[in-house]
Amino acid sequence: CYARQADYYANKLEHIRLNEKQEIGFIFVESEFVQALREGWWVLLDNINSAPSEVLERLNSLTEDNPMLSLYENSDGQVLTQSDGINPNFRLFTTANLNRIYSNKLSSAFLNRVIRICLPPIDQWDMTNGNDPTSSDLYExxxxxxxxxxxxxQLTHLLILMHLNVKQYVKDGRLTYPSDFLVTYRLLEQCIRTLRYLVDQNINPVDACYWSLLRSYCSSLK
Structure with a gap:
């Protein structure tokens, strides 16, 4: 009796195992970038020269006169073109810091196919002439x-003064960071994100500003 019951449950478990094994599979899910191509979204790729070279090569085909993108990751394969798959409202924007260390050099083929707009650093401000930073775009x-x-x-004014003074001190050699650490607007933006996160956690804004400045500007000092 017990032997028959054991055989029954063993056979049932084997049946369940085989059925579950047959149901296991993979579903191809398109990336947000491909979805943007189809839906006509505007895409901003930040610091594109930090992307792997194979990613840059894939983007080259989108900058041609007749843009296309081959989706060979899908087992069926598909080529998106303007007439089939690429929404006419799709736009691609990129940013790049060509002086960034440990980044890839953008190919001439890519640079020749895009409209390049060069802008000075938004945090470029001369602290020695007494200019008021509250009149700058950075303050706004x-x-x-x-x-x-x-x-x-008031916190904005404090953050900007701190940032600009640190930049000047680094330039004068009074502060030293590792060679790959740059005092740019991105560092200030990181400080702001930390501040806002702490305030959302019910930290006093002044205390949040203090700890954000320490984390962003002091943690990497030599």
């Missing part, structure tokens, strides 16, 4: 991000 940009925080404008 940051104060907008901190508009919902109490004393947001």
């Amino acid at each position: 940009l940051i104060s907008t991000q901190l508009s919902t925080i109490p004393a947001g404008k």
Whole structure:
């Protein structure tokens, strides 16, 4: 009796195992970038020269007169073109810092196919001539991000002064960071994101600003 029951349950478990094995499979899921191509979204690829070279090569075909993209990751394979798959409203924007160390050099083929707009650093400001940074675009940009925080404008002024003074001290050799550490607007933006996160965690805005500055500007000092 027990032997028959054991055989019955063993056969049932084997049947379940085989059925589950047959149901296991993989489904191809398109990336957000491909979805953007199909839906006509605008895409911004930040620091594109830090992407792997094979990614840059794939993008070259999208910058041609007749843009296309081969999706060979799908077992069926597909080629997206303007007439089949690429929405006419799709736009591709990229940013690149050509002086960034440990990054890839953008090919001439890619650079010749895009419209290049060169802009000075948004945090470029001369602290030695007494100019008021509150009249800068940088102040407007940051104060907008901190508009919902109490004393947001005062904190904005403090953050900018800290950032600009650190840049000047690095230039004068009074502060030293590792060779791959750059004091740019991205560092200031990181500080702002940390501040906003801490405020969202019910940290006092002044304390949040203090710890954000320490984390962003002091943790990598030599």
